[in-house]
Amino acid sequence: MRFKFIEEHRNQFATERLCKVMDVSARGLRAFRNRPASLRQRSDLVTLAHIKEQSRLNLGSYGRPRMTEELKEIGLDVGHRRVGRLMRQNGMSVLRTRKHKVTTDSDHKFNIAPNLLDRDFIADAPNQKWAGDISYVWTREGWLYLAVILDLHSRRVIGWAVSNRMKRDLAIRALNMAIAFRSPPKGCIHHTDRGSQYCSHDYQKILRQHGFKVSMSGKGNCYDNAAVETFFKTIKAELIWRRSWETRRQAEMAIFEYINGFYNPRRRHSALGWKSPVAFERKVA
Numbered sequence: 001m002r003f004k005f006i007e008e009h010r011n012q013f014a015t016e017r018l019c020k021v022m023d024v025s026a027r028g029l030r031a032f033r034n035r036p037a038s039l040r041q042r043s044d045l046v047t048l049a050h051i052k053e054q055s056r057l058n059l060g061s062y063g064r065p066r067m068t069e070e071l072k073e074i075g076l077d078v079g080h081r082r083v084g085r086l087m088r089q090n091g092m093s094v095l096r097t098r099k100h101k102v103t104t105d106s107d108h109k110f111n112i113a114p115n116l117l118d119r120d121f122i123a124d125a126p127n128q129k130w131a132g133d134i135s136y137v138w139t140r141e142g143w144l145y146l147a148v149i150l151d152l153h154s155r156r157v158i159g160w161a162v163s164n165r166m167k168r169d170l171a172i173r174a175l176n177m178a179i180a181f182r183s184p185p186k187g188c189i190h191h192t193d194r195g196s197q198y199c200s201h202d203y204q205k206i207l208r209q210h211g212f213k214v215s216m217s218g219k220g221n222c223y224d225n226a227a228v229e230t231f232f233k234t235i236k237a238e239l240i241w242r243r244s245w246e247t248r249r250q251a252e253m254a255i256f257e258y259i260n261g262f263y264n265p266r267r268r269h270s271a272l273g274w275k276s277p278v279a280f281e282r283k284v285a
Contacts, residue, residue, distance in 0.1 A: 061238035069274040116215035123153040127184040133228040139245035149178040156277035171197040186211025
């Protein structure tokens with residue numbers, strides 16, 4: 001353990017001083033360095049190589065639980081503690097928090113629907129419960145707004161749109177994409193906040209035409225739409241906050257690649273038994 005401590009801190013302090021403090025000889029340190037790696041050390045090196053590769057493939061977004069499931073999926077027999085130790089020792093961590101910007105304009109005279117969802121974000125099959133919301137991305141050209149629709153059965157993003165303005169056409173384009181992709185049956189619950197984009201006559205007309213049951217969150221209560229809030233927190237931590245965006249177009253293309261190339265087909269969710277949305281839907285089907 002003393003030799004190991006010296007090796008870990010030799011870039012911060014002189015080796016001779018470390019040997020003196022730890023009461024070991026320079027000869028003993030040389031013998032330690034020339035000693036063949038133990039079976040455990042060799043196994044750790046192999047596991048660490050896989051961790052780094054999976055971290056690269058998953059945009060550096062996986063913490064200990066998801067990384068463990070990913071390694072088991074490729075055939076490695078590893079536990080959470082070992083994965084956590086190796087990630088911690090190699091400075092692999094995940095960014096998760098930033099300041100919040102309000103995007104809900106509930107100061108309007110449109111009708112408000114009751115909260116039919118009532119924080120029950122579980123659905124037994126696709127197209128039973130949808131949820132939508134709008135968030136934002138800062139670029140050097142100004143704000144880019146992102147509207148999404150999620151199917152709560154699998155947390156899959158089934159509709160999305162971006163715009164430089166937070167108007168009702170943004171929300172409508174995301175809704176129309178979801179409808180075209182899924183052709184939902186009548187009776188599907190459609191849940192959003194009380195924003196003017198969702199309460200507008202044009203948006204509500206589309207919902208009525210397709211037989212949706214309209215549900216809205218309580219006033220100023222983000223927990224009533226926690227599933228979509230979680231998605232926005234995830235995409236910001238794993239993509240948006242990791243770089244500066246020169247143009248809105250640049251951010252839009254990155255969002256497209258994230259949703260269609262990573263989040264839907266690959267990203268593991270604890271709520272889905274550590275499966276991706278696409279894999280979870282395939283399993284149920």
